[in-house]
Amino acid sequence: MSNFAALTRMRIQLTxxxxxxxxxxxxxxxxFFFLYAGVFAxxxxxxxxxxxxxxxxxxxxxSFWGLSAALVTFREQGILRRxxxxxxxxxxxxxxxxVANYFLTLPTVLLQLLFARVFFHVHxxxxxxxxxxxxxxxxxxxxxxxxxxxxxxxTMQETQIINQLLWFPLIFLSGATIPLPxxxxxxxxxxxxxxxxxxxxxxxxxxxxxxxxxxLLLGVVILCFWAATTFFVSAQLFRWEAESKIPxxxxxxxxxxxxxxxxxxxxxNRTGRLVAESQAAMHAVENSGHRGExxx
Amino acid sequence: xxxSILQVENLVKRYGDVQAVxxxxxxxDEGEVFGLLGPNGxxxxxxxxxxxxxxxxxxxxxTVCGLDPQKNSQELKHQIGAALQSTxxxxxxxxxxxxxxxxxFYRRHRNPEELLKxxxxxxxxxxxxxxxxxxxxxxxxxxxxxxNDPKVLFFDEPTAGxxxxxxxxxxxxxxxxxxxxxxxxMTTHYIEEAERLCDRVAIVDHGTVIALGTPRELKERSGxxxxxxxxxxxxxxxxRLKNLEGVSDCRILGDSxxxxxxxxxxxxxxxxxxxxxxxxxxxSLEIATPSLEDVFIELTGRRxxx
Numbered sequence: 001m002s003n004f005a006a007l008t009r010m011r012i013q014l015t016x017x018x019x020x021x022x023x024x025x026x027x028x029x030x031x032f033f034f035l036y037a038g039v040f041a042x043x044x045x046x047x048x049x050x051x052x053x054x055x056x057x058x059x060x061x062x063s064f065w066g067l068s069a070a071l072v073t074f075r076e077q078g079i080l081r082r083x084x085x086x087x088x089x090x091x092x093x094x095x096x097x098x099v100a101n102y103f104l105t106l107p108t109v110l111l112q113l114l115f116a117r118v119f120f121h122v123h124x125x126x127x128x129x130x131x132x133x134x135x136x137x138x139x140x141x142x143x144x145x146x147x148x149x150x151x152x153x154x155t156m157q158e159t160q161i162i163n164q165l166l167w168f169p170l171i172f173l174s175g176a177t178i179p180l181p182x183x184x185x186x187x188x189x190x191x192x193x194x195x196x197x198x199x200x201x202x203x204x205x206x207x208x209x210x211x212x213x214x215x216l217l218l219g220v221v222i223l224c225f226w227a228a229t230t231f232f233v234s235a236q237l238f239r240w241e242a243e244s245k246i247p248x249x250x251x252x253x254x255x256x257x258x259x260x261x262x263x264x265x266x267x268x269n270r271t272g273r274l275v276a277e278s279q280a281a282m283h284a285v286e287n288s289g290h291r292g293e294x295x296x
Numbered sequence: 297x298x299x300s301i302l303q304v305e306n307l308v309k310r311y312g313d314v315q316a317v318x319x320x321x322x323x324x325d326e327g328e329v330f331g332l333l334g335p336n337g338x339x340x341x342x343x344x345x346x347x348x349x350x351x352x353x354x355x356x357x358x359t360v361c362g363l364d365p366q367k368n369s370q371e372l373k374h375q376i377g378a379a380l381q382s383t384x385x386x387x388x389x390x391x392x393x394x395x396x397x398x399x400x401f402y403r404r405h406r407n408p409e410e411l412l413k414x415x416x417x418x419x420x421x422x423x424x425x426x427x428x429x430x431x432x433x434x435x436x437x438x439x440x441x442x443x444n445d446p447k448v449l450f451f452d453e454p455t456a457g458x459x460x461x462x463x464x465x466x467x468x469x470x471x472x473x474x475x476x477x478x479x480x481x482m483t484t485h486y487i488e489e490a491e492r493l494c495d496r497v498a499i500v501d502h503g504t505v506i507a508l509g510t511p512r513e514l515k516e517r518s519g520x521x522x523x524x525x526x527x528x529x530x531x532x533x534x535x536r537l538k539n540l541e542g543v544s545d546c547r548i549l550g551d552s553x554x555x556x557x558x559x560x561x562x563x564x565x566x567x568x569x570x571x572x573x574x575x576x577x578x579x580s581l582e583i584a585t586p587s588l589e590d591v592f593i594e595l596t597g598r599r600x601x602x
Contacts (some may be wrong), residue, residue: 006400010389017388078383082440085348085378086401087370240350 003092004099011100015066021104024066029059029108030115037120048120050285052112053204054176056131059108060138061170061196063101065163067146071097072159075150080240090238094231098143105139130206130213137220138199141227145257147234152246152254170196175204180278188275193265195226201278208281218264226260233257301326301448301479302347307356309342309503316342318503319356324448327477329470331494333484333588335600339503340483341381344452347481348378361447374403377446379437381453387426391417391436394425395443402444415439415469431462438469449473451482455489467492485600487588499592506595511588518591519544523584524555524563529577541566549599556590 015021036055041047074080083093116122125131149166153159171177173187174196180188191197198219205211213220233253237246268274302324309317317339324330332340345351347360349369358365363372385394395408412418415435420428428436434454441449454470455463470493473480484490490497491511499507499514507514521544537553538546542563545556557563560583571578584590592600 003401006397010386010393010397013393014386014388074386078380079386081350081380082383082385084350085373085376085380086398087373088401089370 003088004096007088007092007096008100008103011070011096012103015070015100015104020069021066024062025104025108028062029055029112032058033112033115037116041120043120045121045123046285046288048116049122049124050204050208050281052116052122052125052207053202054179054200056109056112056135056203057138057174057176057196057200058171059112060105060135060199061142061167061176063105063139063143064146064149064166067097067101067143068149068153068159068163069156071147071150072153072156075239075242076156078242084240090235090240094147094234094238097147098140098231101143102136102139106135109135124210126207126210127212130211130216131203133213133220134199134202134206134216134223137223137227141195141223141230144227144230144234148230148237148254148257151234151237151239152250154242154246170194173197175200175278179282180275181282189269192268192274193261195223195261197274198223198261198264201274201281204281205277208284222260222264226257229260230257299326300324301361302330302481303357303359304343304347305357307343307346307358308354309339309346309351310354316503317346320498320500320503320505321356322498322505322508324479324481326479328495329474329478329480329482329493331482331484331490331497332500333487333490333494333497333592333600334500335485335598338500340500341452343500344450344481344483345380348376348450349373374444375447376450377441377444377448378450379434379441379452379454381456383437385425385436387424389425390422391425391428392421394436395440398440398443404445405443406445408443411439411442429462430458431465434458434462434466435469438466447479449478449480451480453483453485455484455486463489487592487600491588497588499588499595501592501596507591514588514591515586518586518594519556519558520586521545521556521558521590522560522586523590523593524557524560524567525580525582525584526553526555526567527551527579527581528553528571529579532571532574532576536570537567540570543567547593547597549593549597554593 033055036051037043037048041051080093113125149159149162153162173183173191174194175191176196180191180197183191202216202219206216233256236253237250300323305321307317307320308315320339320343332343334340342351346353347358347365349365349372352366360372361375363375365372392408392412395411399405399408412421415438417432417435417439420432425433438454441451451470455466458466467489470480474493482493494511496508496510497514498505507517509517532553534546534548537543537555540563542559543555543557547554555563555567568578589600
């Protein structure tokens with residue numbers, strides 16, 4: 001336990017001293033925030049409130065970039081080797097990455113809420129408990145995804161390619177950039193297979209409709225299950241040495257992490273519930289938006 | 297035998313089709329500095345990393361402090377300290393932070409401040425790892441190896457890639473540890489290092505131990521002869537050179553003739569006379585005092601750093 005705590009502290013220190021952190025955890029999230037709130041929502045409080053879900057989801061999902069890159073760098077530079085001759089275990093190493101990342105993401109999310117309040121006069125953030133549970137589960141699960149990416153790639157270059165391949169579907173098909181109801185029906189059907197979609201939808205409904213956690217349970221439980229699966233897989237595939245090869249079973253293990261959302265996606269495609277929910281959220285904002293305009 | 301703290305029996309390690317270690321055996325006694333001397337790729341690092349529990353073995357038996365490195369790796373790691381090859385620390389970790397962090401991993405540890413002082417790193421206390429010089433990084437690596445007050449220390453090529461002055465600094469540190477009767481297993485491909493620092497040396501080549509003993513014993517075994525390395529304008533029959541007065545053996549290594557001789561002055565005189573009579577010329581002549589290099593050449597027909 002003390003190894004885990006000491007490593008978490010080290011990771012937080014190192015990340016703050018790293019320039020890449022500044023980009024992924026500060027510039028990018030706040031860039032998205034002001035773009036969404038100022039330009040897309042035109043600064044209208046209802047619009048900002050509606051887009052806060054996607055913005056926070058992007059911040060939370062960004063976790064996997066930094067985490068995969070950090071772990072691969074540690075391995076490539078022979079840093080992990082040095083820890084390997086100490087009593088530190090792979091779980092210490094991995095869990096500390098995830099927890100450190102959480103403590104680094106949380107302030108950014110809180111600042112986004114604060115900015116929404118101060119600059120865009122959003123006063124109602126809906127169900128705060130549901131919001132924070134989603135942020136927590138989301139950060140942990142996307143961080144674990146980063147750890148899996150790190151374990152199935154050998155070099156930083158490979159890591160970045162996989163990250164790009166994951167990032168674009170996650171942000172474009174999930175409603176994080178383009179609202180789900182605005183996407184073609186086919187894309188919506190694909191979107192419901194992505195963990196990101198449930199995060200965006202959950203955050204949005206918690207904020208806009210004050211939906212409590214008990215009504216978001218299915219998505220949250222599957223996200224938790226996904227987080228556990230990805231973390232377990234990353235521990236199975238963990239390599240201390242840069243030269244040790246990726247085991248052949250690695251691809252199978254990595255593919256196994258898709259199972260939770262594959263099942264949920266099939267279910268959601270049958271019921272069409274999720275798409276209907278996000279439509280409702282959008283309509284709610286559109287209506288309030290019209291009201292806002294007509295009173296002017 | 298004294299109290300041996302580390303035993304290696306018929307150790308074999310394969311990487312795919314390549315057999316890196318082929319049946320290595322030796323014991324290390326408590327309080328001695330034991331060296332594995334050999335060229336790069338001889339299997340030294342594999343052997344050491346198996347003892348440290350970093351790699352698995354294919355067959356044979358290894359015991360360190362009474363523990364099996366594979367089965368009891370967690371416990372073993374509390375008892376050993378290591379300075380590895382091709383390793384690093386995070387760029388933005390400060391010297392003192394690194395020592396404190398690693399100290400926290402162990403049940404029992406030494407005072408990081410005291411180690412800073414001992415390894416001359418006080419001034420670099422708050423410096424980031426990536427701003428340290430090669431020598432400072434290596435001193436930190438040695439300090440970190442000592443952080444848990446280990447029973448056995450492993451130094452894998454502790455001076456590789458360092459310039460001569462820094463190398464001497466590291467020698468001083470290791471000699472001090474030797475005086476304190478620390479048990480150290482080190483690998484090296486530097487003859488001087490093995491002769492100067494090690495109580496006993498195992499000469500390793502192609503994954504096997506080809507000679508083992510104190511540096512003195514090993515040199516005596518090869519006859520304690522001076523080596524003349526000679527390059528000539530034209531080739532000369534090996535047999536003729538071997539039969540010169542004062543010369544006891546001759547072998548050809550690359551473009552040089554290696555003459556082993558008990559009485560060097562006499563050998564040089566007879567060599568020069570012989571060459572004159574043949575109309576041949578001496579291009580260069582080097583005189584090397586007896587060293588472990590001779591042992592290696594005698595056993596393998598190669599130089600250590602070929």
